[in-house]
Structures are given as structure tokens and as C-alpha cells.
Amino acid sequence: MVLTEEKLRSLYKKDENMKEISLEKGTILTPSARQFLIDKDIKVVDKIVGKTEEAREFKEIRNEESKPKYKGILGELYVEKPEYMTQIYGNVLVKKDDKRIIFRGVIDSFQSRWLVLMKDLEEIKNVKLQKDLESIEKFIKNILVSEVIGEALVDIKVLEKSLDEIRDISHNPKKYFNREHLFGICSKDSYPVIKLNEMRALSRELEIKGVEAFVKENGTIERRDILLALNRLSSAIYIMMLRGVTGEYGNR
Known part of the structure; x- marks a missing residue:
């Protein structure tokens, strides 16, 4: 029976x-x-x-x-992992629509699209472009791993710049690139710039998911380091766009 x-x-x-x-x-x-x-x-x-x-x-x-192998964030015990739940760390389970799990999924998707972009732009054979793409890819991976294992992001750089330098450069294109902000990106721009603009827009969506995951309704803020890094991610991609329109990646 x-x-x-x-x-x-x-x-x-x-x-x-x-x-x-x-x-x-x-x-x-x-x-x-x-x-x-x-x-x-x-x-x-x-x-x-x-x-x-x-x-x-x-x-x-x-x-x-029948011995419990998992536990929930409220202390409930589970003999087996329900299909609608996943491990957030160790043997602790949360529902798959938990905001941190959603964030992990979005950053995973973002990283996968960045890798496709890197492959697409290989044919341009511009050393500086490839180096910058790899720097961003490493930066994304650092954020992802930091969140999963619970370790802080310390003294990280992207595009060989500190996060403070990234902010300064992205806010002052006239000072660093002798041109104004990029308000008129269109189909006539180069393919790398258009694709970078797409990824910049997606990085803003990723940042929002980070805010939803780490800023609690009572105002408590978790993982300020990740929130800062997510903000600088879009700034770093914007700097790559500026480098693209000023010819640092070639004229394609």
C-alpha cells in the first residue's frame, strides 16, 4: 500500500x-x-x-x-528537496522565486550574453577591445562568485581602474575623451558600440534586481559591495562605448 x-x-x-x-x-x-x-x-x-x-x-x-537533509530559512526541515526550492547556501533551501535566486539567474543570463558578445567581436581582432571585454567578463564573474560564496568584493578593478576612477571617467567624457555624453546612439554607429549599448541597458536591469535582492523593505541594506559593483558595471560598459566612438577599437 x-x-x-x-x-x-x-x-x-x-x-x-x-x-x-x-x-x-x-x-x-x-x-x-x-x-x-x-x-x-x-x-x-x-x-x-x-x-x-x-x-x-x-x-x-x-x-x-526520514532524517532531514535540508532546512528552510525559517527553520523548517526537509527530508528531500522539493522541486520548487533550491539551495541558497549550504543545505539551506528557499523557493526558486526568492529575490536572491532571481538575481543569480539574471546575472547568469547577463554573463552568458556577454560571452556571446565576446565571441561575436573576435573577428574585429582589436587587442584593446578584446582586453576590455575580458576585463568586464572577469568583473561579472567576480560579482557572481562573491554573492554565491558570501565573500566580500575587496579592492576590485575593471578596465584596469578602481571603482572610483570608473565613476569619475564615466561622468566626465569631456575631460577624458574630449566629447560630450552619448545621447544619440543610433543604427549608424559601429556594431561594437551598438552591442555595448545593449549590454549597458541590460546591466541597468541587472542592477535593479540587485537592489530588489539586497535592499530590504525595512531599509536594511545587504551586500553594499555588490550593489556598488553593479552600479559601476554599467559605467564601465559606457566607458567602452566612449572608447568605441572615439576610434580606440577601430572603425568598424
Whole structure:
């Protein structure tokens, strides 16, 4: 016989003071049914009297299988990982729509698109362009890894500049590139500049997901280092655009 969570819930509604349940030998509990028993602290006992060695071994195996392997952020315990949940760190589970999990998915997608861009622009064979693309790619990877393993971003650089320098350069194109801000990007611009502009726009969306993940409703701010890095990511890509329109990456 297979005992499901639905059947257990039906029995529990009839007797919410249930402390134990008797099962016939050989009864199979589904994973969700087993989890329900754990959550409600309901003990399982065998109906048979005078257990055989085989029955004792079965009980030992069942008890081992029912030991919680995961826990939720509120302390709830899980024998198996539900399909709608994922590990946020260690054996701690959250739903897959948790804001930090969404952030991980968006930065993963952003990195994958950046790699495609790097491949697309290989044919230009501009050493400076490839070097800058690789610098941004490494920067993205550092942010991703830092969030997953919980380590702070310390003294990181991108485009061989500190994050403060990146901000200064991106805010002062007249000083560093002898031109005004790029307000008129259009289809007549070079392919690298147009693609970089696309990625710059996507990086702003990524930054918003970071804010949603790390700025709590009560005003508490987590991972200020990542939020700063995300802000500078779009600035670094903008600097690459400025380098592109001023001919540093060639004329294509």
C-alpha cells in the first residue's frame, strides 16, 4: 500500500491531536507524506506484534531515510528537496522565486550574453577591445562568485581602474575623451558600440534586481559591495562605448 500526503492530511483533519499512526508492514510512504509526518511530529508504529529481524531492519532504513537533509530559512526541515526550492547556501533551501535566486539567474543570463558578445567581436581582432571585454567578463564573474560564496568584493578593478576612477571617467567624457555624453546612439554607429549599448541597458536591469535582492523593505541594506559593483558595471560598459566612438577599437 502507498500512503500519500493527501491521505494523511485527510486523516489529520479528523484527529488533529494525532501523535502516532499505525501502518501495515510494507506500507510505502511518499516523500511528501514522510515530510508531513515529520512536520506534525507524528510517530510511525507497526501494526504487527513481535517484530521480525526483517521488520526491524526495515524500520531502521525508514528512520534513516526520514532524517532531514535540508532546512528552510525559517527553520523548517526537509527530508528531500522539493522541486520548487533550491539551495541558497549550504543545505539551506528557499523557493526558486526568492529575490536572491532571481538575481543569480539574471546575472547568469547577463554573463552568458556577454560571452556571446565576446565571441561575436573576435573577428574585429582589436587587442584593446578584446582586453576590455575580458576585463568586464572577469568583473561579472567576480560579482557572481562573491554573492554565491558570501565573500566580500575587496579592492576590485575593471578596465584596469578602481571603482572610483570608473565613476569619475564615466561622468566626465569631456575631460577624458574630449566629447560630450552619448545621447544619440543610433543604427549608424559601429556594431561594437551598438552591442555595448545593449549590454549597458541590460546591466541597468541587472542592477535593479540587485537592489530588489539586497535592499530590504525595512531599509536594511545587504551586500553594499555588490550593489556598488553593479552600479559601476554599467559605467564601465559606457566607458567602452566612449572608447568605441572615439576610434580606440577601430572603425568598424
